[in-house]
Amino acid sequence: MIKFSDLSLNPKVLKAIEEAGYETPTPIQAGAIPAALAGRDVLGIAQTGTGKTASFVLPMITALARGRARARMPRSLVLCPTRELAAQVAENFDTYTKHLKLTKALLIGGVSFKEQDKLIDKGVDVLIATPGRLLDHHERGKLILTDVKVMVVDEADRMLDMGFIPDIERIFGLTPFTRQTLFFSATMAPEIERITNTFLSNPERIEVARQATTGENITQGVLMFKASRKDREATEKRKTLRALIDAEGDKCSNAIIFCNRKMDVDAVAKSLKKYGYDAAPIHGDLDQSQRTKTLDGFRAGELRFLVASDVAARGLDVPAVSHVFNYDVPSHAEDYVHRIGRTGRAGRDGKAIMICTPRDEKNFEDVERLVQKPIPRLDNPLGGAAPADEGPKVTDEASTADKPKRTRTRTRSRKQDTPKEPAAAVETPKPQVEKPAPKATKPAPEKPAEQQTPAPQKSENSNPRGSSSRGRGGSNNRNSNRDDRGGNKVVGLGDHTPGFIEFSFEDREN
Ligand code: AMP
Secondary structure (H helix, E strand, C coil): CCCHHHHCCCHHHHHHHHHHCCCCCCHHHHHHHHHHHCCCCEEEECCCCCCHHHHHHHHHHHHHCCCCCECCECCEEEECCCHHHHHHHHHHHHHHCCCCCCCEEEECCCCCHHHHHHHHHHCCCEEEECHHHHHHHHHCCCCCCCCCCEEEECCHHHHHHCCCHHHHHHHHHHCCCCCEEEEEECCCCHHHHHHHHHHCCCCEEEECCCHHHHCCCEEEEEEECCCCCHHHHHHHHHHHHHHHHHHHHHHCCCEEEECCCHHHHHHHHHHHHHCCCCEEEECCCCCHHHHHHHHHHHHCCCCCEEEECHHHHCCCCCCCCCEEEECCCCCCHHHHHHHHCCCCHHHCCEEEEEEECHHHHHHHHHHHHHHCCCCCECCCCCCCCCCCCCCCCHHHHHHHHHHHHHHHHHHHHHCCCCCCCHHHHHHCCCCCCCCCCCCCCCCCCCCCHHHHCCCCCCCCCCCCCCHHHHCCCHHHHHHCCHHHHCCCCCCCCCCCCCHHHHCCCHHHCC
């Protein structure tokens, strides 16, 4: 078996790897590192969890160990689709370069340009960036890419989903023709194939097995769920989720709960918290510092349940997640693979449990087709259909107290505008849900504005110049913001706010 010491890495890099506790290279590392060290372009078809980050960082820093960066001219560039992923790559970079004197800058939205400018001005060896923010810096004349020797594109299929391919092509054009390119994607969509044919030169192609087809250590299950009444669906579904969590008992040490839409991420997190579960949401509309705090807490084991959208959770490396709950069937079957890949990592056992409503059945068929095996059906831990009432809970006196009255009025009045969350309104009778609610004396404020008036969402990620100014997205943007749109069939305005209303730019990262 190949060892790290066989790979001609810089001895200081080898030392850092040893200290990180890695014993042998993973298949993607064994394939990519020698090729990258030989100066070849690499096309890595692998997803998170395979060790792909080290497969490009290690050879990159070995090559960069010699030489120095000039002001505003980074020597290498790593492009990531989301801030979280970029931050994660930066962390990996710190781990592996701890015995080297290399400098880095992280260019992501939500961080002041001033700080980032300062770093770039000093000269950086490695620039880790999301495409939008990188182009912003370039357009401000603060960044010159003509000295880039190595360019990495990470999670290219996600870039495609998020409408970043035109940006990536532009960035390729700003770097020298002679650069080395290390390109990673979990899948090879035709558009990705086109990009690699255009910008990679005779790459070494390394493909590692997909997790869903090899992840025998992930136990999967699906609960076919039907609400007793349509207007009770959201409430009953959340109750069912709690029952599924409870049924796992202590085996569920921590979990990521995926929802298709941001507003469900919020509603589910709120509801769980209200019922005494240690849960917090993460999605693109949340303040960056809050996102970081939540993630750090989850990684440190201080937070048990992370309720997430696909985009926010994309590529996150959280090594020890015992469970993944799919509150919704993902509308793109491939997301199922990514979602359940959060558990059962590094040889551990994992469990992935999904709730499927009748509306999700078509998407569910797609998922089963993709994973090429039937997903075992689970019994409803509540026994049969969930009862119509969430049932009184000692911890939830306030909501049960004012529930019936508010259900009736809300349901009717909200039908015309945003009929999708009647139950959420019932379940969130108070603006703050962390503490047990006081007895409700009057109805709590209405749901947050974005749920009432589904205007385009402003976000902390928003490009100050307006993200569309470069016409990002274009024809490649067919799936942008997909975690919010869900994939359910739209019946009038039925259960679904149309994508154009919910459209926001922040999930495409800046
Ligand atoms: P990645 O696919 O880059 O997100 O890496 C997934 C996880 O595997 C990270 O927590 C890495 O620290 C870890 N890892 C990467 N390479 C190795 C290795 N050769 N041996 C053990 N763990 C590794």
